[in-house]
Amino acid sequence: MQGTVGKQSGWVTSVHVKQSTEVGNGFVPTLTHLQRLEAESIHIMREVVAECERPVMLYSIGKDSAVMLHLAIKAFYPAPPPFPLLHIDTTWKFRDMYAMRDRMAKEARMRLLVHTNQEGLARGVNPFSHGSQVHTTVMKTEALRQALDLHRFDAAFGGARRDEESSRAKERIFSFRTAEHRWDPKNQRPELWNLYNARHRPGESLRVFPISNWTESDVWQYIHQENIPIVPLYLAAKRPVVERDGMLIMVDDDRMPLHPGEVPQLRSVRFRTLGCYPLTAAIESEASTISEVIRETLQTRTSERSGRLIDHDTAASMEKKKQEGYF
């Protein structure tokens, strides 16, 4: 399946006004849950643009990034979002993701910066020979730090959500980073109401998470309601996969070394999250429309990050990676 899956035919959920209470001569509409979430995210983005000198949006091409980008377009309309998109390219993303990335940046009228850790590339760091931990540290965490330093960005939007993982559940929306990009989880700035402290000294920076309070279900519902284009890999299709350590890994190109006797099989699979293809496990599914995916997602009993090999490396691995500068 080549195109994207944004425009779904069929039914529409346009239940914007949930209930009304009479006041004076008019009606006061009560905001829906998604309207509240949307407004909160827009407020956060505008605050960053108003207070920071060089903001950037980390764009990882996944569904959360898609929602974040959509919100950015709404926040600054009719102007285009006044910051560039930054993609940290490990060179191991799915091919469908690269196509989506270029298309979305163009449609949003935003500058797209792509950064790869050239030093890591020169050393030949890859997920197969170096393992997920080294690959992630060098090609994602270090690359991100390089890019932020190179462009002197002082605020970076990320699409992390608090319901994803237990150390993220603890993080502030405006999350302070030292000049060394370190996060100190034991000493976070208090964050009251919707008043965000964006102040920082030269070299210090903020990671800002506008969709902190969204759940996976909210994200899907919003994608559905707003017809947000997402990478087709989220929908089931026959794809060549091999089974390793109980995980289904897609053979997206010929760089993937096959183990002796391993033969890629065409199976109907989809992905719940998207990262580097060798590190992202597919699930078997027949859900080939957004609605079918959502229906499966809402019934599932495992977390979306269970398909991310990097989260399983060590106990508290996300917190550790975050402290080092990972998103």
Next chain:
Amino acid sequence: MAANSGTADEDVAARFAEEERKSLLRFITCGSVDDGKSTLIGRLLYESKTIFEDHWRTLTRDSARVGTRQGQIDFALLVDGLAAEREQGITIDVAYRFFSTHRRKFIVADTPGHEQYTRNMVTGASGADLAVVLIDARKGVLVQTRRHSFLVSLLGIRHVVLAVNKMDLVDFDEQRFNAIVDDYRAFATRIGLGDVTAIPLVAVDGDNIVERSTRMPWYQGPTLIQCLEQIDVESDVAHRPLRMPVQWVNRPNAEFRGFAGSIASGIARVGDAVRVLPSGRTTRIHRIVTADGDLQEASAGRAVTLTLEDEVDVSRGDVIAATDAAPESATQFQATIIWMHEEPLLPARSYLLKIGSVTANATMMPIRHRINVNTLEKLAAETLELNDIGVCELQVDRPVVFEPYADSRTLGGFILIDRMTFNTVGAGLLSFALRRAQNLHWQALDVTKPLRAALKGQKPAVLWLTGLSGAGKSTIANLVEKRLAAEGRHTYLLDGDNVRHGLNKDLGFTEQDRVENIRRVSEVARLMVDAGLIVLVSFISPFRAERGAARSLFGEGEFLEVFVDTSLAEAERRDVKGLYGKARRGELKNFTGIDSPYEVPEKPELRIDTQQVSAEQAADLIVEQMRRRGLLSAP
């Protein structure tokens, strides 16, 4: 969605329609350490089937490895997500978790119980509609229970669920439960928490969380989930007058100039008359622009972009408000401050104050008092330490549009930011403006202070005599005034006791009143100096902050601080008015030197040691000092 009943589209539509009908409740769990907050949340997530299988596997593994429940499932590990928390078995920072039932969606903030991490509890509480206050049935109401309840009340949370946990450890004793509830209600009433629902729980086993406990048949009230589902927390912000702080000016091209912001209260409608504050210019809403097309109206909570009919100057920090009910702007406020940093609040220091979309420079004026969260007593304080709560006056360097916190969290809540480190060091709740900058303007006068002084042929000045009660301030001031009068100087003596008989007769001796006492005298002295007089002020004025504030009202060289220095022992020995005796017998509270501090001046213009010099000699020294400073020569 229990089973697939129709096509995927139909099922998903039905499911989302159901989601849209659910209201949202944001709540916190708080209370003392080890009362079982994290366990309770873990249990709620478990009971609402929000825990994924892989998370459950991790939980099972971690419970065996680092759990505090002897290998049984340790629900706290679901929420204590930081390595340091799991190692120590405590909660350090607030965790946000999400779950829903058929009726409602919930965002719960699990807040830490340790006093050390109060700022993180406040972070969680600031966004909540309801607080679940946990109590360990064995321990009852603790200091930390009161502290958290006080903060809950202060931050404007009106609904409290008192969860009396660990009932199994008191043999499910109804009397014990009732005693704790009575104790708590007595305190809650004093701090204005009227709506308290008390529930006996065993969080670890799930008693009275979703299912009614069979072990406590005497309890007939709702279970915790029932209570959380039913409490009505509908906000009335949409019914209040329009306020929208401008966050960002959107100017993509020469034709478009929009004002982006989140509507804090009320409804914006196309064509409505609005006032831009603090400038006060009026215009009308021209368009409500969104990426999904223009709106005719937008209510509180929405993030919108407004265009206005007229070319008015609007920038970030301004507030667009209903013309018929516009808020005030001011530069001086009284506020309640929650101090959240290890370095104490210093009244002399300037901080960045962020409120709505405005950041201003703020200077703390005297701290009126600090509040003992346990007894609710008002105590004198010169600084606020970490986790202290106090009432302060503060001054900002530009007019700030505001509403009292009780009316608006957006225009009444602020944070204080350290100017050097940019840490968030405090949070504040505005009570009222001290001076209404909006309506009061300085009247320009033709007869000026130099002219009035010239008429008298003297330089106006203030002699501020400070010292312990009984140090001899009034005696010395009286002698000085006699000498100055003999030289033909036009003087006036403001004496503490005398002023309290007239201007300040409505003031008592609480800390708050003492601050006001000094403030009024400072202002009167300023008017008299403006009139060209030499003013002698003879007041104990024990706090540096107040004396500093008084000094700041006068010009360079006009203010002479005279420290009338007597040891406490000597003053007590003299005890001319018998006050020390009363204070020692406990008949007089907050008496300076006994149970209220006297802060010795750091750099007085003159120090008089009354154990070395007589009153006459002291008067000579003061007059000589004035002469040396050129205050007694012609202007």
